[in-house]
Amino acid sequence: MKVEIVTTGTELLLGEIINTNVQYLSRKLNSMGFDVLYHTTVGDNPERMRAVLEQAMARADIIITSGGLGPTRGDITKETVAELCQAECYLDLDTWGRIDAYFRKKGRLCSANNEKQALVPVGAEVLQNEVGTAPGLWLEYAGKLFILLPGPPSELMDMCEKQLWPRLLERFADQGIILSRTLHLRGVGESLVAEKLDAVIMAQTNPTIALYARYGEILVRLTAKAANQDKAVALLDACEAEVRQYVAEYVYGVDDDSVAACLGRELLARGKTIAFAESCSGGLASSLVTDVPGSSAYLLGSVVTYTNMAKMKLLNVQEETLNRFSAVSRETACEMAVGVRRLLGSDMGVSITGNAGPEPSEGKPVGLVYIAVALEDVVYCQEHHFSSTRTENKLRIAQTAIGMALDKLKEE
Amino acid sequence: MKVEIVTTGTELLLGEIINTNVQYLSRKLNSMGFDVLYHTTVGDNPERMRAVLEQAMARADIIITSGGLGPTRGDITKETVAELCQAECYLDLDTWGRIDAYFRKKGRLCSANNEKQALVPVGAEVLQNEVGTAPGLWLEYAGKLFILLPGPPSELMDMCEKQLWPRLLERFADQGIILSRTLHLRGVGESLVAEKLDAVIMAQTNPTIALYARYGEILVRLTAKAANQDKAVALLDACEAEVRQYVAEYVYGVDDDSVAACLGRELLARGKTIAFAESCSGGLASSLVTDVPGSSAYLLGSVVTYTNMAKMKLLNVQEETLNRFSAVSRETACEMAVGVRRLLGSDMGVSITGNAGPEPSEGKPVGLVYIAVALEDVVYCQEHHFSSTRTENKLRIAQTAIGMALDKLKEE
Numbered sequence: 069m070k071v072e073i074v075t076t077g078t079e080l081l082l083g084e085i086i087n088t089n090v091q092y093l094s095r096k097l098n099s100m101g102f103d104v105l106y107h108t109t110v111g112d113n114p115e116r117m118r119a120v121l122e123q124a125m126a127r128a129d130i131i132i133t134s135g136g137l138g139p140t141r142g143d144i145t146k147e148t149v150a151e152l153c154q155a156e157c158y159l160d161l162d163t164w165g166r167i168d169a170y171f172r173k174k175g176r177l178c179s180a181n182n183e184k185q186a187l188v189p190v191g192a193e194v195l196q197n198e199v200g201t202a203p204g205l206w207l208e209y210a211g212k213l214f215i216l217l218p219g220p221p222s223e224l225m226d227m228c229e230k231q232l233w234p235r236l237l238e239r240f241a242d243q244g245i246i247l248s249r250t251l252h253l254r255g256v257g258e259s260l261v262a263e264k265l266d267a268v269i270m271a272q273t274n275p276t277i278a279l280y281a282r283y284g285e286i287l288v289r290l291t292a293k294a295a296n297q298d299k300a301v302a303l304l305d306a307c308e309a310e311v312r313q314y315v316a317e318y319v320y321g322v323d324d325d326s327v328a329a330c331l332g333r334e335l336l337a338r339g340k341t342i343a344f345a346e347s348c349s350g351g352l353a354s355s356l357v358t359d360v361p362g363s364s365a366y367l368l369g370s371v372v373t374y375t376n377m378a379k380m381k382l383l384n385v386q387e388e389t390l391n392r393f394s395a396v397s398r399e400t401a402c403e404m405a406v407g408v409r410r411l412l413g414s415d416m417g418v419s420i421t422g423n424a425g426p427e428p429s430e431g432k433p434v435g436l437v438y439i440a441v442a443l444e445d446v447v448y449c450q451e452h453h454f455s456s457t458r459t460e461n462k463l464r465i466a467q468t469a470i471g472m473a474l475d476k477l478k479e480e
Numbered sequence: 481m482k483v484e485i486v487t488t489g490t491e492l493l494l495g496e497i498i499n500t501n502v503q504y505l506s507r508k509l510n511s512m513g514f515d516v517l518y519h520t521t522v523g524d525n526p527e528r529m530r531a532v533l534e535q536a537m538a539r540a541d542i543i544i545t546s547g548g549l550g551p552t553r554g555d556i557t558k559e560t561v562a563e564l565c566q567a568e569c570y571l572d573l574d575t576w577g578r579i580d581a582y583f584r585k586k587g588r589l590c591s592a593n594n595e596k597q598a599l600v601p602v603g604a605e606v607l608q609n610e611v612g613t614a615p616g617l618w619l620e621y622a623g624k625l626f627i628l629l630p631g632p633p634s635e636l637m638d639m640c641e642k643q644l645w646p647r648l649l650e651r652f653a654d655q656g657i658i659l660s661r662t663l664h665l666r667g668v669g670e671s672l673v674a675e676k677l678d679a680v681i682m683a684q685t686n687p688t689i690a691l692y693a694r695y696g697e698i699l700v701r702l703t704a705k706a707a708n709q710d711k712a713v714a715l716l717d718a719c720e721a722e723v724r725q726y727v728a729e730y731v732y733g734v735d736d737d738s739v740a741a742c743l744g745r746e747l748l749a750r751g752k753t754i755a756f757a758e759s760c761s762g763g764l765a766s767s768l769v770t771d772v773p774g775s776s777a778y779l780l781g782s783v784v785t786y787t788n789m790a791k792m793k794l795l796n797v798q799e800e801t802l803n804r805f806s807a808v809s810r811e812t813a814c815e816m817a818v819g820v821r822r823l824l825g826s827d828m829g830v831s832i833t834g835n836a837g838p839e840p841s842e843g844k845p846v847g848l849v850y851i852a853v854a855l856e857d858v859v860y861c862q863e864h865h866f867s868s869t870r871t872e873n874k875l876r877i878a879q880t881a882i883g884m885a886l887d888k889l890k891e892e
Contacts, residue, residue: 079692081516082660083506084701087499090521094495104493105528109502109519112690116517123535139671140691141681171669179671181678199867201671220693222868248494259551259591259613266593269553278524279552280491281632289491344763344784350770351756351763354784358762359871361838369790371783372756372766378781378824382794412790426773455611456634459771 069240071097071104072128074120076135076145077219078111088221089134096233101243101293102130112142121152125212135219137202139181145216146187146205153209155189160203163194167201195235199226206235246293247300249308252325253286253318254471261286264314275307288315320474327467328356331474335366338480340415342473344370345383345408346466347395347421348437353466368412373404383407396422396432398440398449405442405449417442418473420465425458435461439469441476448476481652483509483516484540486532488547488557489631490523500633501546508645513655513705514542524554533564537624547631549614551593557628558599558617565621567601572615575606579613607647611638618647658705659712661720664737665698665730666883673698676726687719700727732886739879740768743886747778750892752827754885756782757795757820758878759807759833760849765878780824785816795819808834808844810852810861817854817861829854830885832877837870847873851881853888860888 073090080087087109094104105128110120117136124131136145150157164186171178185202188194195204200223205216215232217224253261258281262269265288269277275292290307294300312319321330335342344354344367354370357363371382376395379385385403393399401421409417422437423429435454440447452468454461485502492499499521506516517540522532529548536543548557562569576598583590597614600606607616612635617628627644629636665673670693674681677700681689687704702719706712724731733742747754756766756779766782769775783794788807791797797815805811813833821829834849835841847866852859864880866873 077692078690079699079701080503081506081519082510082701082703083503083508083516084660084662084699086503087519091492091495091498094493096495098494104495105523106532107493107499107519107521111517120518138693140674141678142690142692174669176669176672179675181674182671222872225869248496250496257586257588259594260588262552262593263591266553278490278554280489280554281550282491282497287491287496289494289496291494346763348770349767350775351758351766351782351784354763354786355761355767355874358760358784358786359874361870363762364786367784367786369784369786369794370763371794372763372770372779372781374766374770374776374779374781382781382783382823411794458773460634462767462771 069102069130069243070128071102071130071132072106072108072124073104074124074131074133075107075109076112076117076133077109078142080109081111089217089219089224092221092225093132093134093228096228098246098248100233100237101245103246112136112144114144114148117144117148118152121149125210130213130215132215132217134217134224137185137204137216137218139179139185139201146189149207149214149216150189153189153207153214155191155207155209157187157189159183160186160188160194163188163196163203166196170201195227195231197223197227198230199223204232244293244295245297245300246291247297247304248289248291249304250323251288251290251308251311251319252321253288253315254320256286256315256318258286261288261315261318265311268310268314272307275303277307277311286318326356326359327470327474329360331357331470331477332360332363332366334474334477338477340477341366341368342416342418343368343408343412343414344469345404345417345419346370346372347374347379347404348424349420349462349466349469350374352462353418353420353469356466356470368414371408371411379404383411394430394432396430396436396438398438398451401438401440401449402442402447405440405447409442415443416473416477418469420469422452422465424454424461424465437465439465439472441473443476443480448472481514481542481655482540483514483542483544484518484520484536485516486536486543486545487519487521488524488529488545489521490554492521493523501631501636504633504637505544505546505640508640510658510660512645512649513657515658524548524556526556526560529556529560530564533561537622542625542627544627544629546629546636549597549616549628549630551591551597551613558601561619561626561628562601565601565619565626567603567619567621569599569601571595572598572600572606575600575608575615578608582613607639607643609635609639610642611635616644656705656707657709657712658703659709659716660701660703661716662735663700663702663720663723663731664733665700665727666732668698668727668730670698673700673727673730677723680722680726684719687715689719689723698730738768738772739882739886741772743769743882743889744772744775744778746886746889750889752889753778753780754828754830755780755820755824755826756881757816757829757831758782758784759786759791759816760836761832761874761878761881762786764874765830765832765881768878768882780826783820783823791816795823806842806844808842808848808850810850810863813850813852813861814854814859817852817859821854827855828885828889830881832881834864834877836866836873836877849877851877851884853885855888855892860884
């Protein structure tokens with residue numbers, strides 16, 4: 069079944085927000101065997117929205133929309149789909165009652181304009197919203213299926229997990245599945261990987277193999293189509309084994325593996341603990357490590373020593389070191405790593421000190437960062453240069469520190 | 481001028497990555513007065529990509545693509561556009577030399593497949609890539625303008641900032657501008673805001689006013705069209721003043737203002753300092769606060785006391801408190817806030833302790849969080865319940881803590 073996802077909302081076209089819904093929907097739909105062929109975003113304009121939906125009917129079997137189900141005048145998705153499907157709308161009392169109850173629970177009153185959210189096209193099935201007010205809709209017309217979902221990501225995901233995915237699986241039970249597996253590679257460039265894998269990429273029809281670069285790493289995506297999960301997994305296993313023959317030394321993880329998840333697994337396997345001392349990354353490295361459930365088993369704690377005073381007070385960094393070499397130096401990075409290891413009593417201490425930007429500081433250029441890893445007998449320190457925006461730099465710095473900790477742990 | 485942005489790449493359709501390029505491009509283009517009417521994503525399939533580009537030519541004046549300019553077989557954007565524009569490609573020696581130099585600087589050798597990146601359609605102007613290998617292209621055909629940009633966000637943004645925006649401004653100098661201003665509201669629901677602003681929304685044609693909800697806050701977006709920046713700003717000022725008449729008590733910031741940026745401004749204005757003691761948020765609150773340049777003027781430091789041992793050792797949380805009430809309690813939150821205030825010597829100490837999920841812990845349900853703010857004479861503590869995924873909960877928890885700090889600071 070071919071799917072087109074139509075995200076509605078002028079705020080998307082203005083670039084005010086990032087479109088996370090389309091990514092969530094695409095991942096899930098693909099894993100269930102649906103072919104997502106197009107993403108389209110259109111604004112709150114009735115004529116353009118109608119044209120986009122008409123085109124989607126022409127080129128897809130299932131059209132999933134998100135957004136435009138709210139109480140304001142700019143919310144027109146339901147009205148536009150109803151008109152396209154030549155369906156009148158009626159006030160659904162069950163939905164209206166739920167909206168009323170939603171507001172009472174929050175100690176507020178419903179507004180009159182919430183009433184339009186309880187209007188339902190004749191022939192549509194309602195997907196009740198358990199997290200917000202706008203119900204979703206499932207409407208079949210002219211051999212096509214329209215699914216209308218609310219815009220706020222938490223509402224959309226809740227509705228999908230609880231109602232839409234089970235309903236789709238039941239309705240389209242013989243889809244077979246499309247299963248992807250992604251290998252994460254570090255320490256190698258995209259064109260070299262493409263060269264190494266060229267022969268196997270050309271030979272493979274199922275699974276297919278695709279490469280792309282992201283966030284400073286290379287991803288090798290294997291995509292298999294099969295009648296069921298077991299068969300798809302078997303195809304992927306065989307393909308992965310073949311790909312590894314060419315690039316095994318660079319592969320550090322699979323699928324949702326982040327460097328943080330790999331670090332966690334390696335720490336758990338070795339029974340080791342870790343602590344971070346962050347300056348310019350501001351807590352982001354710790355936050356990434358703690359995104360992994362169960363990380364309290366190995367991350368004892370961290371400090372964000374954002375000022376020189378904090379470095380001295382919490383980590384015992386020497387005042388003389390800061391005066392002579394400044395906060396952004398190998399010397400300071402090493403003292404911070406040793407200091408946090410002692411402070412928290414962990415096996416590894418990782419420190420980050422540098423200048424994430426946007427201005428140079430104490431004579432140190434934007435993007436200059438020192439990362440140190442302290443183990444029992446030794447401290448390693450690396451110098452790095454990052455060249456993006458402040459927030460992008462922080463992310464790369466944090467990822468690099470986690471990667472260095474992973475490398476040193478494996479080398480031990 | 482009407483613009484359609486076509487982002488290419490099967491990894492987008494599979495939901496492997498989030499589409500940040502389209503948001504960046506949309507924001508910039510709108511600010512320069514271009515009407516971005518459609519976003520489309522299509523995969524690495526020649527027939528579908530060609531169909532999408534043909535349609536874009538029919539409904540837009542400027543078609544901007546991103547992605548598909550790499551060295552692998554899946555990279556087909558340039559070839560597809562060239563074919564559509566009936567242009568042959570030649571090997572551009574200047575570009576080829578730059579690609580070669582790019583690899584030498586990294587101590588590597590070019591691969592043979594990088595050569596295809598140096599192929600340029602006849603009639604196209606090259607936008608050199610100073611951060612990666614694939615050059616961008618500017619190609620006019622049949623009254624339309626095609627702009628091809630590389631996929632990796634840092635390469636795309638660098639090319640746009642240095643070459644594309646200046647070129648577009650010069651080429652379409654009489655666009656006038658579209659300028660948006662967004663008011664951020666807290667503590668009120670979307671439907672109530674819609675009610676309060678209904679009359680003024682209906683009356684306004686320029687600027688227009690739109691509402692939407694995001695990340696637990698309400699955004700009121702004012703969009704003005706005018707001949708130049710000064711006129712647009714004047715229109716927005718007048719409109720903002722009118723909107724504030726109805727909702728001033730809820731407005732906490734404007735445009736890129738994050739709660740973190742507002743907190744920073746208020747701390748600076750009062751000459752106050754702050755420190756965070758984070759448990760379940762893992763360092764994310766500190767990271768958000770330090771995303772704001774200049775935050776070292778008020779954030780002295782933070783601790784991530786992820787384990788009970790760390791809470792006791794770094795913050796002097798009493799063992800008896802942890803045994804009696806557990807880590808996720810008002811009592812522990814208050815001791816953490818007082819503890820970090822003393823440890824770093826800051827005016828405010830903010831603590832976060834809770835369970836971000838996905839499992840219940842020590843009898844405490846997922847999403848239960850206590851946030852405390854310690855000032856000189858008093859400690860405030862609030863209980864919250866969050867109901868999303870682990871990483872989404874962490875973000876909301878961090879934002880709520882920053883918001884509580886802002887509120888308590890203003891109340892002083």
